[in-house]
Amino acid sequence: MASSAPRVDHLVTSGTFSLDGGTWDVDNNVWIVGDDSEAIxxxxxxxxxxxxAALGGRTLRAIVCTHAHDDHIDAAPALAAATGAPILLHPDDLPLWKLTHPDRAPDGELADGATLDVGGVTLTVLHTPGHAPGAVCLYVPALSTVFTGDTLFQGGPGATGRSFSHFPTIIDSIRDRLLALPPQTVVRTGHGDPTTVGAEAPHLEEWIQRGH
Structure with missing residues (x-):
C-alpha cells in the first residue's frame, strides 16, 4: 500500500479561557499533523x-500541548481516553496544568530538542518560554511550518500580562528560536490567522518598544 503524503489539518473550536480570576470567550486553532494512517x-x-471526528479514524500518536492554559488543554484528557494517545507537556507548565486537571497528570514530557515522528515527518520541540514557563513550539522543516501556540502571532508576541508569563522572556524566545528559522516558514498559531517568519521578523524592535 502506498503511503500518503503528510499534511496539516486544521479545525477551530470555541470555549473559554480562565486565569487570574477572569474568563474570556475564545476560538482556538487545533492542528493535526500526519498522513492518512496516523496523526499528532x-x-x-x-x-x-x-x-x-477530524482524525477520521487515524491512529493518534500523541496529544501535544504547546502550553497548559486551560483553553489549550481542556479537552486533552477526554481525547486521550477516546484514542489511547498520550498527552505530552513540558514539565515547566505542570503548575498551570494542575489548575485545570488536578487529578490527571500528563503522560509524558516534552523537552527542548526532542523529536516526534508521524506520517513521514519529524516535529522538533523548541522550548519557547514567556507566554507560559513551559511553552513550546513544534518545527516541521519538511512542511516548512512551525506551530507556535500562543508564543508568536500574526502581528506580535503572545500576551504576557498574566500569571506565569514574562515579556522579556518571550522576546528572547521569539528572537532566538523562531526568527532564526527560514523566512518562508509558515507560522501556525494558537488563535487567529497564520503568518510567516519573514513577515514578522522585521517588527521585533517595534514589539520591544511597545512592550516596555
Whole structure:
C-alpha cells in the first residue's frame, strides 16, 4: 500500500479561557499533523468529539500541548481516553496544568530538542518560554511550518500580562528560536490567522518598544 503524503489539518473550536480570576470567550486553532494512517494533535482545545471526528479514524500518536492554559488543554484528557494517545507537556507548565486537571497528570514530557515522528515527518520541540514557563513550539522543516501556540502571532508576541508569563522572556524566545528559522516558514498559531517568519521578523524592535 502506498503511503500518503503528510499534511496539516486544521479545525477551530470555541470555549473559554480562565486565569487570574477572569474568563474570556475564545476560538482556538487545533492542528493535526500526519498522513492518512496516523496523526499528532497539537492543542486539544474545548471539543474532544470534534477533534476525534477530524482524525477520521487515524491512529493518534500523541496529544501535544504547546502550553497548559486551560483553553489549550481542556479537552486533552477526554481525547486521550477516546484514542489511547498520550498527552505530552513540558514539565515547566505542570503548575498551570494542575489548575485545570488536578487529578490527571500528563503522560509524558516534552523537552527542548526532542523529536516526534508521524506520517513521514519529524516535529522538533523548541522550548519557547514567556507566554507560559513551559511553552513550546513544534518545527516541521519538511512542511516548512512551525506551530507556535500562543508564543508568536500574526502581528506580535503572545500576551504576557498574566500569571506565569514574562515579556522579556518571550522576546528572547521569539528572537532566538523562531526568527532564526527560514523566512518562508509558515507560522501556525494558537488563535487567529497564520503568518510567516519573514513577515514578522522585521517588527521585533517595534514589539520591544511597545512592550516596555
Amino acid at each position: 494533535v497539537i492543542d486539544a482545545a474545548h471539543d474532544a468529539a470534534a477533534i476525534e
